[in-house]
Amino acid sequence: MTQHPAPHSPLLRWLPAIAFAYVALMMLARAPAGPELLFALGNDSAMRLVSVRDLLAGQGWFDLTQSRLGLEGGFEMHWSRLIDAPLAGLVLLFDLFADRLHAEARALTVWPLLMLAAVVALVTRIGTALGGAAAGPVSGALAAGMFWGDARFLPGAIDHHNAQVALLLLLLWGVIDRRDRRVLPVAAGLALAASLAIGVETLPLLALCTFGMAGFWLAHGAVERGPVLRFALGAVGGLALLFPALAPASAYAGGYCDAFAIDLALPVALGVGAMALAAATVSHRPLRTRAGVLLGLFAGVGALTLAATPACLSEPYGALDPYLDARWMAFVREARSLADLIATDAEPFLFGYYLLGLATLALALSYAWRRRSGAWLLVGILIGCALAIGSYQLRGVFALTALSAPVMGVTTAALHRGWRDGRGTGWGLAALAFTLLALPMSWVQLSNGAETLTQHVARSGNATPAAPDRDTLACFTPGAMAALAALPEGVVSAPSNFGTRVLLHSGHRTLSAPYHRNQDGMRAQLEITLAATPEAARAALQKYGVDYMLVCLKDPELSTLARAGFDGFGYALESGAVPGFLTEIPTDAPESALRIYRVN
Structure with missing residues (x-):
């Protein structure tokens, strides 16, 4: 049996905890305070909170129906109560000390940090198993830095x-x-x-x-x-x-x-x-x-x-309606391939994930060969698979980052050991270079000049492709959503990226949100959005019983469709061409670009 004694240096032993604490504090410092956090959620996190609310409101444990999403009657979501349950427990716990909105905000803050703490601890253990007592803490500390600013671990990230x-x-x-x-x-x-x-x-x-x-x-x-x-x-x-x-x-x-x-x-x-x-x-x-x-x-x-x-x-997604595949899935950023990113104006720092994957794949296979290690071979195969998945769809990079962390930790620890043993300053410089290579904030600085990752997060919403667009968030302000929630409950027509926010901040039903099981509702919404004439749009609105239409003047979804040749009624409405059968409802929210229309 392989023994892994504890590191001799107390600082080294506590390095993962110190790194996690620092990263957590930086994340908390940038997160919106209190219930404002609920207005900065990505689609999946907002949808998860809706599911948790439904559960706490008495929806059956085995009933996964989202009755307020899609056509009348809703549809069954494909998510698990295994995530809903602990989140609901956290909300109930914080209910003891605050009102429900503040309790939800605290649960949304605690959960991703708990997950990050688990990841740091597990990477530490994996690094120790692969590289020994010194490599483990270095691996864990690097893991904390590698997920710094990642949308999946920022406060509010409660999807799965x-x-x-x-x-x-x-x-x-x-x-x-x-x-x-x-x-x-x-x-x-x-x-x-x-x-x-x-x-x-x-x-x-x-x-x-x-x-x-x-x-x-x-x-x-x-x-x-x-x-x-x-x-x-x-x-x-x-x-x-x-x-x-x-x-x-x-x-x-x-x-x-x-x-x-x-x-x-x-x-x-x-x-x-x-x-x-x-x-x-x-x-x-x-x-x-x-x-x-x-x-x-x-x-x-x-x-x-x-x-x-x-x-x-x-x-x-093989059974996805071709109509939706061409007008929705083709524009989902997380579903884009590496080839698509290369062919378009993707932010340069995104390619750092793939370079990191290639580097750690080569390192893992090298360790497997030199040490005749099955464990290293398995790690290399996993990184290669994650790299392939991430190249097929960008959403796969989150697993690639996690698997790369122990490889970078073992390598950095070995280089540092070489410098400490007097093999030359080159070993120390190489250790520093590997540390910087592992940290996404270094990629941002290389691609955006002097801009730091924190500034990049503030500018773009988050540092990963899972982030909600900042222009979209600018529409869904507390004042605007309060105005929507105050209206008599009805059916809302809005672009798919608006759907979860309508559900989260009001009691209305909405036709569309970006979930592949809601194909009928998404197609109905696109029939309205892409209608060739106002008359055709009005007929579709009446067909689906729509009471309200939402338009965000800064929303990129309709303009993206228009650039691809899919324009129509929704794009014209966003551009200011309001037909007579729509009446704008005042919102008393001048800070928001959201426009609410009643369908006459």
């Missing part, structure tokens, strides 16, 4: 991505340190089950970690029998507990894989169970026998999956 990062790291730690701590494989299995229950964004990375556990068993045989069985206990047991505890009725019927359903849970449970069966029966047999048995069992699970639950074999 930060929790998925933490669970992926727990799974990875449990796999690579599986033989040093007996409970870790169980925790890793539980992390796999919990992450699948939350969402499928990291599914390829979770699968690679699981295959990594199988690969270690194939390579080493009997010594890996215990870790594999404990991992299976955590994963299969976790799925057996979480599925009935979380899955709505539709999940039992299946037919989809964008959420926790039988199509996802059953193949994973059978696959991990097959691995455990092989480990229990043939661990002492030769490699050829082990490989043959495992491949045979996996083939059986694969055949059963193809026959009974094939939904997860296709891309989650």
Whole structure:
């Protein structure tokens, strides 16, 4: 067993905590105070808070319907109560000390910082497992800096991505340190089950970690029998507990894989169970026998999956209406590829994520080769997969950053050790260069001159592609939303990026918000927005029972569509061409560019 003694220097041992505390204070200093935070949320965080409010207001635990979004009756969201529950608990806790809005704001502040603390602690453990006692604290401190300013860990980030990062790291730690701590494989299995229950964004990375556990068993045989069985206990047991505890009725019927359903849970449970069966029966047999048995069992699970639950074999957005694909998904920044970023005027600092991924991929594979280390090979494969996912869709870079942190930490610690041992100042300078390479604020300074990351966050809303547009936020001010909320409840027509704010700050129903399960509502909204004439728009408004229309004079969504050739009624309205069947409602909010119209 590998032993990792504690660092001798107290400062080194506390370095991750010091770095986290500093980063957390900087984030808190830039965050809006109190309930103002609720007006600075991104779409997913706003939608999550709506779900939490619904739960606290008495909506059924298994009822995931968003009845105020889309066409009449709403639709079932694909998100998990596993995130709603702790957030609701935090709100109820802070209710003891403040009114509900302040309680919500405090919950929105605490949750992402808790997730960041977990990520820093887990990266510290992974760095220690890979590089020794000194590398762990350096890795954790770098992780804090690497997520400084990242929208997924700023106050207000309560969607689910930060929790998925933490669970992926727990799974990875449990796999690579599986033989040093007996409970870790169980925790890793539980992390796999919990992450699948939350969402499928990291599914390829979770699968690679699981295959990594199988690969270690194939390579080493009997010594890996215990870790594999404990991992299976955590994963299969976790799925057996979480599925009935979380899955709505539709999940039992299946037919989809964008959420926790039988199509996802059953193949994973059978696959991990097959691995455990092989480990229990043939661990002492030769490699050829082990490989043959495992491949045979996996083939059986694969055949059963193809026959009974094939939904997860296709891309989650494969069933998206082509009309929406051309007029919505094509313009979603997070869904853009690296090729799209290169071809357009993307902010240069975004490419730092990919350069970091390439650097850490090369380093991890180099360590794997020189040290003949399966753990390093697994890390390299994961980084390569995350880099591929991030190149396909920009949203994947959040996992790439987390996986890169321990690699940078191990390398920086090794370079510092070389400098400390008197090998020359070049080693110290190299350690400093690697530290700067790991920190996004360095990329911003290189791409924007003297601008700091904090200034960049203040200017653009956040430092990652998940951030809400600052012009959009300028429309949804407290005064403007108070005016909307004061109107008799009705149906609102507004661009998709407005939908979650309408739900969060009023009691109205809105046709559209950027969620792929709301295809009927999004198409209805686009029929209104892109209507060729005011008469066609009026007919669509009447068809869908719309009472109010919202226009934000600074909103980029309609102008982006117009530049791509999809202009129409909504763009004309935003430009000031108001037809007679719309009456503007005063807002008493001169600071806002939002315009509210009543449909006559």
